[in-house]
Amino acid sequence: MIGAVIVLIVVICALFASVIAPENPGLPVLTATLKSPQSGHWFGTDELGRDVFGRIVHGARVSLRVAALAVGITMLFGVPIGLIAGFWGRYVDAVLMRLMDAIQAFPMILLAIAIASTLGPGITNATIAIGVVGIPGVARLARGETLRVKSAEYVTAARASGSGTGRILIRHILPNGAAPLIVAAANGGAAAILTEAALSFVGLGAAPPNPSWGSMLQQGYPYVSLAPWLSIFPGLAISLTTFGFIFLGDGLRDIFDPKLRNR
Amino acid sequence: MSQSKQPIDPIVPHTLFGQLTRRQLLTLTAAGAAALAVRGDIARAQDAPSRGGTLRAAAVGPVTSLDPFTSKLSSGDQLLWRFLYDSLLTVTSTGDFAPEVATEWTVSDDGLTYTFTLRSDVKFHDGTALDAAAVKFNIDRYRQEGSTYPTADRLKVIDTVEAPDATTVVITLKTPNTPFLFNVGTAGIVSPTAVDALGEDFSSKAVGSGPFKIREWTSGSTATFDRWDQYWVQGADGQPLPYLDSVELEGVPDDSVRLLNLRSGEFDINERISPLDQQTVKSDPNITLVTTEHATPYILALNPTKAPFDNKALRQAVAASIDRQAIIDNVGYGTGYTIAIPFLPDSWFYIDGPQAVFDTSVATAKLAEAGYPDGIDITFTIINRPTDNQIAQIIKPYLDAVNIRTTIQVLERTTWVDLWNGRNGEMGLLQGGMTAQDPDEQSGWFSDTSLANYAGYDSPQIRDLIAQANATTDQAARLEAWKQIVQINTDDAVYTFIGAVPTVAGVRNNVAGFEIDFGYFWELAGVSLSQ
Numbered sequence: 170m171i172g173a174v175i176v177l178i179v180v181i182c183a184l185f186a187s188v189i190a191p192e193n194p195g196l197p198v199l200t201a202t203l204k205s206p207q208s209g210h211w212f213g214t215d216e217l218g219r220d221v222f223g224r225i226v227h228g229a230r231v232s233l234r235v236a237a238l239a240v241g242i243t244m245l246f247g248v249p250i251g252l253i254a255g256f257w258g259r260y261v262d263a264v265l266m267r268l269m270d271a272i273q274a275f276p277m278i279l280l281a282i283a284i285a286s287t288l289g290p291g292i293t294n295a296t297i298a299i300g301v302v303g304i305p306g307v308a309r310l311a312r313g314e315t316l317r318v319k320s321a322e323y324v325t326a327a328r329a330s331g332s333g334t335g336r337i338l339i340r341h342i343l344p345n346g347a348a349p350l351i352v353a354a355a356n357g358g359a360a361a362i363l364t365e366a367a368l369s370f371v372g373l374g375a376a377p378p379n380p381s382w383g384s385m386l387q388q389g390y391p392y393v394s395l396a397p398w399l400s401i402f403p404g405l406a407i408s409l410t411t412f413g414f415i416f417l418g419d420g421l422r423d424i425f426d427p428k429l430r431n432r
Numbered sequence: 433m434s435q436s437k438q439p440i441d442p443i444v445p446h447t448l449f450g451q452l453t454r455r456q457l458l459t460l461t462a463a464g465a466a467a468l469a470v471r472g473d474i475a476r477a478q479d480a481p482s483r484g485g486t487l488r489a490a491a492v493g494p495v496t497s498l499d500p501f502t503s504k505l506s507s508g509d510q511l512l513w514r515f516l517y518d519s520l521l522t523v524t525s526t527g528d529f530a531p532e533v534a535t536e537w538t539v540s541d542d543g544l545t546y547t548f549t550l551r552s553d554v555k556f557h558d559g560t561a562l563d564a565a566a567v568k569f570n571i572d573r574y575r576q577e578g579s580t581y582p583t584a585d586r587l588k589v590i591d592t593v594e595a596p597d598a599t600t601v602v603i604t605l606k607t608p609n610t611p612f613l614f615n616v617g618t619a620g621i622v623s624p625t626a627v628d629a630l631g632e633d634f635s636s637k638a639v640g641s642g643p644f645k646i647r648e649w650t651s652g653s654t655a656t657f658d659r660w661d662q663y664w665v666q667g668a669d670g671q672p673l674p675y676l677d678s679v680e681l682e683g684v685p686d687d688s689v690r691l692l693n694l695r696s697g698e699f700d701i702n703e704r705i706s707p708l709d710q711q712t713v714k715s716d717p718n719i720t721l722v723t724t725e726h727a728t729p730y731i732l733a734l735n736p737t738k739a740p741f742d743n744k745a746l747r748q749a750v751a752a753s754i755d756r757q758a759i760i761d762n763v764g765y766g767t768g769y770t771i772a773i774p775f776l777p778d779s780w781f782y783i784d785g786p787q788a789v790f791d792t793s794v795a796t797a798k799l800a801e802a803g804y805p806d807g808i809d810i811t812f813t814i815i816n817r818p819t820d821n822q823i824a825q826i827i828k829p830y831l832d833a834v835n836i837r838t839t840i841q842v843l844e845r846t847t848w849v850d851l852w853n854g855r856n857g858e859m860g861l862l863q864g865g866m867t868a869q870d871p872d873e874q875s876g877w878f879s880d881t882s883l884a885n886y887a888g889y890d891s892p893q894i895r896d897l898i899a900q901a902n903a904t905t906d907q908a909a910r911l912e913a914w915k916q917i918v919q920i921n922t923d924d925a926v927y928t929f930i931g932a933v934p935t936v937a938g939v940r941n942n943v944a945g946f947e948i949d950f951g952y953f954w955e956l957a958g959v960s961l962s963q
Contacts, residue, residue, distance in 0.1 A: 197826050199762050203708075217762070217825055290842055372816035372842045378825045391687050391818045395708060
């Protein structure tokens with residue numbers, strides 16, 4: 170469970186950022202600019218003399234919060250849409266799924282940029298944008314699971330015993346189709362962190378001086394030949410955390426999938 | 433321009449000629465030719481510029497139009513105007529006017545009538561003649577009602593333009609205006625025939641009379657130019673300039689990309705090397721740094737047209753809270769300096785103060801005086817550019833420290849411009865340009881019609897002083913007026929001029945004869961490439 174370990178480390182960084190790196194991550198120290206990695210500054214300092222390690226630790230907060238909220242938005246809208254479309258079928262299914270197709274027809278990052286720039290820059294709007302672009306994928310998955318489960322005998326039995334539609338959806342269909350959705354949520358976390366980095370890189374994410382890994386990459390970019398540590402360490406943080414979430418998703422799938430587990 | 437440079441014979445000292453017979457001279461010349469052949473390329477490169485080749489140059493800004501009339505004044509546009517167009521006059525690197533299309537010019541004693549005498553051998557790229565009628569057409573086009581020419585404002589002082597014969601242009605002004613000679617003299621002259629024939633296409637298919645003609649340009653792409661083989665200026669070898677066969681100009685906003693491509697040889701000239709990169713470039717044997725008569729000033733703007741910054745004491749509180757020296761030291765890596773107004777320190781009109789003084793106790797007192805003893809929340813809108821980002825993050829803690837609680841908002845350039853042109857910004861950050869041409873270059877900050885006045889600063893007192901300064905030819909009196917302008921501006925604190933960082937270009941060593949003139953135009957006619 171290497172994925173779980175990485176994600177746990179990031180979570181700990183985010184929760185205890187102020188303990189691990191007590192200095193204010195946004196405050197310039199103009200006497201200590203662009204110092205290469207050394208003791209006291211493991212990852213060097215940036216163009217404003219701020220400790221890169223401290224900013225990455227604090228940046229974990231931004232990344233994780235975005236990942237959690239964005240995945241929350243995706244699930245909150247994607248799962249019900251999929252359940253309803255799959256369960257009712259026919260024109261409800263057709264309308265909802267064509268709508269999802271329409272959203273999915275746009276490249277994910279382009280759509281996120283379009284939404285974020287319409288709403289205006291800022292981390293909240295970026296989070297909403299990232300959440301929205303994930304909805305169609307989850308809705309499709311939820312619909313597929315609903316279609317698979319809804320003809321199962323226990324659903325027929327529940328209906329025969331007089332259960333209402335809402336109760337069938339929530340008590341019977343959702344729990345039995347949940348495993349792939351949980352895996353999708355973990356993978357969605359990885360995508361959210363990458364998309365946030367991309368949005369921040371083009372200036373649509375976290376407002377300075379708040380450290381976000383994407384905005385750190387953006388600000389370090391002009392110095393890439395002289396102070397590569399400004400780009401390398403935030404880049405590593407993004408890749409490792411993304412890997413962490415993907416491995417976590419893989420691990421969860423192994424646990425949920427009985428065929429793989431018995432192997 | 434360098435066309436007057438004489439070739440120096442590498443072998444025969446000139447003083448010998450008087451004592452030699454024709455035969456001896458021929459012998460010596462033959463020996464010289466042999467010696468030259470042995471010395472090879474090095475001697476040729478130094479003494480007679482070699483012809484041919486393609487120069488590839490990178491500008492910071494994109495090319496937005498080839499026609500000065502419809503340009504958005506991007507640096508990419510400005511650089512290429514001297515490739516395509518001649519003007520009546522040029523300005524030498526020492527700031528003096530020199531003849532170009534106009535061989536001579538006179539100004540009447542009352543300062544109202546300017547008479548230019550033109551060369552008769554200048555041809556546009558479409559074969560038509562550049563005569564007095566063409567000059568009149570251009571000036572009228574630039575100054576016409578509803579003109580989109582970015583500096584049309586400065587030509588409004590013209591009353592009439594006449595072309596009594598093919599080589600004489602007479603311009604009459606409404607009031608005397610000292611910056612006028614620069615403003616009219618350095619405007620690019622386009623072909624009237626082509627303007628009529630091409631219509632809107634003129635901005636991408638421009639026709640001028642300069643050393644290069646356009647081969648191809650579409651918006652967003654590289655502009656390519658071919659040599660104009662009937663250019664009227666001759667080179668050191670007695671043949672028409674330019675030496676180069678062609679030029680490619682590309683707008684590359686990213687400092688690192690421009691630098692990497694200069695170092696790899698992909699570009700021969702890089703418009704701007706960032707202060708930090710200059711240190712590494714210094715150790716590169718293939719690249720020479722060229723310091724220009726140009727710098728980039730950084731300006732803090734407070735919107736005086738609406739609350740809360742319609743409050744002068746509050747603006748003064750902001751100006752007193754920030755350490756401008758610390759900011760400019762950080763972004764300029766030691767090459768920058770603080771300024772009172774964007775005037776170059778080595779220009780004749782340099783004014784060093786009064787500048788805003790960093791004093792937190794003054795800031796706190798002014799904040800209380802403004803009616804905000806408990807501080808205030810401010811939105812600081814900046815354009816998404818690395819340096820703006822850097823400066824804003826230094827300013828924020830200074831303001832936070834005196835309880836002017838600042839939230840930085842990063843916007844795309846167009847969004848930012850819309851916000852500020854609508855007078856809806858609160859606090860903003862600007863970049864400008866400054867050259868050593870004339871103090872009037874900076875009058876846009878104070879003009880009620882200029883688009884450069886993003887904050888909407890409206891000081892009748894300053895506008896009177898500018899009118900007064902422009903109406904006199906007495907440079908000392910003009911300087912005096914500008915000193916008062918600086919004083920009023922610093923006190924009003926609508927624009928706080930933080931500081932400036934000099935523009936340094938990077939040129940590969942295979943490029944000879946590269947010059948950037950006083951108005952920050954690139955002179956490429958005399959440029960040659962060694963193999």
